[in-house]
Each structure stands twice: as structure tokens, then as C-alpha cells.
Amino acid sequence: MAKTRVGIVNVTGYVGAELARILLRHPAVEIVSATGRSEAGKNVGSVFPHLAPVDLIIQHELGDVDLAFSALPHRASAAAVLPLLKKGVRVIDTSADFRLKDATEYQRWYEHAHPDPEALSAAAYGLPELHRQEIQAARLVANPGCYPTCTILGLAPALKNGLIEGHIVVDSKSGVSGAGRTLKLESHFSEVNENLGAYSLRGHRHLPEILQELNGVSAKRPVSLTFVPHLIPMTRGMLSSCYATLKPGKTETEVKALYADFYRDEPFVKIVDRPPQTKHTLGSNLCLIYPTVDTRTGTLVVLSCLDNLVKGAAGQAVQNMNLMLGIPESTGIDMLPLYP
Numbered sequence: 240m241a242k243t244r245v246g247i248v249n250v251t252g253y254v255g256a257e258l259a260r261i262l263l264r265h266p267a268v269e270i271v272s273a274t275g276r277s278e279a280g281k282n283v284g285s286v287f288p289h290l291a292p293v294d295l296i297i298q299h300e301l302g303d304v305d306l307a308f309s310a311l312p313h314r315a316s317a318a319a320v321l322p323l324l325k326k327g328v329r330v331i332d333t334s335a336d337f338r339l340k341d342a343t344e345y346q347r348w349y350e351h352a353h354p355d356p357e358a359l360s361a362a363a364y365g366l367p368e369l370h371r372q373e374i375q376a377a378r379l380v381a382n383p384g385c386y387p388t389c390t391i392l393g394l395a396p397a398l399k400n401g402l403i404e405g406h407i408v409v410d411s412k413s414g415v416s417g418a419g420r421t422l423k424l425e426s427h428f429s430e431v432n433e434n435l436g437a438y439s440l441r442g443h444r445h446l447p448e449i450l451q452e453l454n455g456v457s458a459k460r461p462v463s464l465t466f467v468p469h470l471i472p473m474t475r476g477m478l479s480s481c482y483a484t485l486k487p488g489k490t491e492t493e494v495k496a497l498y499a500d501f502y503r504d505e506p507f508v509k510i511v512d513r514p515p516q517t518k519h520t521l522g523s524n525l526c527l528i529y530p531t532v533d534t535r536t537g538t539l540v541v542l543s544c545l546d547n548l549v550k551g552a553a554g555q556a557v558q559n560m561n562l563m564l565g566i567p568e569s570t571g572i573d574m575l576p577l578y579p
């Protein structure tokens with residue numbers, strides 16, 4: 240069978256490079272085009288030595304492809320994606336540009352008007368565990384953010400089954416690659432190394448996305464949630480610790496059974512029997528979830544863990560592509576985590 244011709248808009252960032260790494264070994268596709276302003280004219284394999292086998296010259300504009308991934312920052316991404324859609328190319332966008340269904344919310348959080356509000360309703364939110372059928376039929380998939388993937392997967396079973404009473408607090412920690420490859424003072428080695436801090440306490444841009452999806456799945460609405468992200472001194476990895484009052488009368492055994500049932504057939508979400516650590520997911524497309532109960536206070540505690548560049552970005556994008564192409568969902572992304 241002929242391979243699907245895929246392209247990467249902006250291979251020069253962390254997500255773009257991770258897409259190239261995964262797609263190069265994918266049996267059903269061929270990477271035929273890649274863009275990136277700063278390295279245009281150079282070979283992908285010479286810009287990124289770990290991608291030496293990718294023999295492809297980086298272009299300013301994407302060539303002829305069947306399906307494209309955009310790994311641009313928001314705003315620049317919509318500007319690149321909309322013309323591709325008009326040409327009939329199917330697109331998976333890893334930026335935030337098509338994740339929110341409400342254009343007013345987009346404007347509020349991203350501080351500019353959305354260029355095509357109609358495209359927001361046509362886009363499928365690319366979390367296969369909640370939107371598999373929509374993704375299969377979509378021409379545009381909005382790949383979720385890394386914090387949203389980790390947090391939504393951690394809380395969806397509890398909210399769907401009405402296990403939570405009242406407010407939820409999510410404490411999330413991300414490795415520094417979550418902030419991207421573009422140079423910024425906050426991600427310099429001496430700023431991050433041996434350091435730990437919270438940021439965006441007045442509201443992170445991923446909050447509306449988390450609420451949109453959790454309100455969609457929850458038995459009770461609206462969902463009330465405080466989200467506090469932290470940057471920690473490691474390259475990859477993300478852990479969300481979620482806390483909420485457990486509905487009276489529910490036991491830890493029932494909670495664990497409901498979580499196991501919710502993700503029973505999922506290839507990439509595993510309910511684990513001990514607290515997951517970021518190294519348990521490193522380099523893999525897995526999200527590991529550990530639900531437990533603090534019986535002393537009646538608090539539900541859910542730990543959710545993934546690699547921000549794989550299940551949090553490029554791996555999930557390829558999972559979505561597999562669904563769009565109608566091929567087995569795990570194709571090309573069934574790698575085990577790296578250890579140690």
C-alpha cells in the first residue's frame with residue numbers, strides 16, 4: 240500500500256523534531272516536506288544530529304503533502320493551517336489555535352481575535368480517549384496541550400462518575416522542554432537548575448481548555464478547578480497531582496474499579512498500582528494514572544503522569560493521525576519508556 244505523504248510545519252522546535260523522530264520509523268507514512276525559518280536550506284539530519292537518517296532539506300513553505308502537522312506557536316499556526324485546509328490537506332495542529340470551541344474565550348486568553356471562528360467548531364479536540372469517533376472523521380484535529388492531556392485524563396473518570404464534591408485543585412509540574420526551544424530568560428540553565436517555582440497563578444492559558452473538556456464529560460456542571468503549573472529542573476516529563484473532596488460513601492476500592500473500567504480498552508492510558516513517576520513514561524506515549532483516597536480527610540487524590548513531548552504533544556499527534564488514516568491506533572508509537 241502507498242505510504243501517506245506527510246509534512247511537518249516547523250521541524251525546528253521541540254515538538255517538530257519529536258514528530259520527525261517518531262514519523263521516520265512509522266511504517267505507513269513518509270515525511271516528504273518540513274519547514275523552519277531559522278534553518279531553511281539545511282538538511283534536517285544536519286540540524287539535529289539525532290535525526291541523521293532524515294534526509295530532507297528544510298523549506299520555507301510546505302511542499303505537496305496528504306497530511307500536515309503544525310508545530311508552530313499559536314497565532315502563527317492558524318495562519319499556516321488555514322491555507323492548508325483550503326487546499327484539502329488534512330491537518331493536526333499541536334498549537335492552541337483550534338482547541339477552544341468558543342472564539343470569545345480564545346480572544347480572552349490569547350489576546351487577539353480568532354482568524355476563522357467557524358474552523359473552531361469543525362475541529363476535533365484530539366484526545367482519543369474522549370473524542371475517538373470525531374477524530375476519525377476530522378479534517379482538522381486540535382492536538383491538546385500537555386498540561387490539559389495530563390489533567391483531563393486524570394480527572395475525567397472521577398467527574399463522569401460523579402465521584403467529586405465541590406472544588407478541585409490541580410498542582411502540575413512540567414519539565415523545561417514544555418516551554419519550547421525558543422530562547423527565554425526563564426528557561427536558561429542557571430534560572431531553572433536546582434530551582435522550583437509556580438507560575439501563571441492568575442490563570443494559565445491551558446485552564447479554559449481543561450474546563451471545556453471536563454465540563455463536557457462531567458456528570459455535574461460547572462466544574463470548579465484551580466490549576467497551578469510549576470517548572471521543574473528536568474528536560475521532559477509531567478506530573479499532575481489532583482485533589483478534591485470525594486463523594487461521601489465512596490471507597491478507594493470503588494474509585495479504583497471505576498478508573499480501571501473507564502480506561503479498560505485504552506492502549507496508552509494505564510491505571511497503575513503505585514504512584515507513577517515521570518521516568519515511568521519517559522519517551523513513551525503512555526499516560527499513567529494512580530487514583531487513591533486520603534481516608535483521614537475524605538480526599539480523592541489522583542496522580543497523572545506523562546512525557547510532555549510524546550503523549551503531551553508529538554506522540555498523541557501521531558495517535559490522532561493513525562485514527563484519521565484508519566490504521567491501528569498504536570502504529571509507530573508503541574515504544575517502551577526509557578530507563579533509567
Ligand SMILES: NC(=O)c1ccc[n+]([C@@H]2O[C@H](COP(=O)([O-])OP(=O)(O)OC[C@H]3O[C@@H](n4cnc5c(N)ncnc54)[C@H](OP(=O)(O)O)[C@@H]3O)[C@@H](O)[C@H]2O)c1
Pocket residue numbers: 249251252253254255275276277278310311312313315316333334335383384385416417418419420421547548551552
Ligand atoms: N513543548 C511542549 O511540551 C508542547 C506540548 C504540547 C504542545 N506544544 C505546542 O506545540 C507548538 C510547538 O511547541 P514547541 O515546544 O516545539 O515550540 P518551540 O520549540 O519553541 O518551537 C517554536 C519554533 O517556532 C518557530 N517560530 C517561532 N515564532 C514563529 C512565528 N511567529 N512564525 C513562524 N515560526 C515561528 C521558531 O523556529 P524557526 O525560527 O526555525 O522558524 C521556533 O523555534 C506550540 O504551539 C506549543 O504550544 C508544545
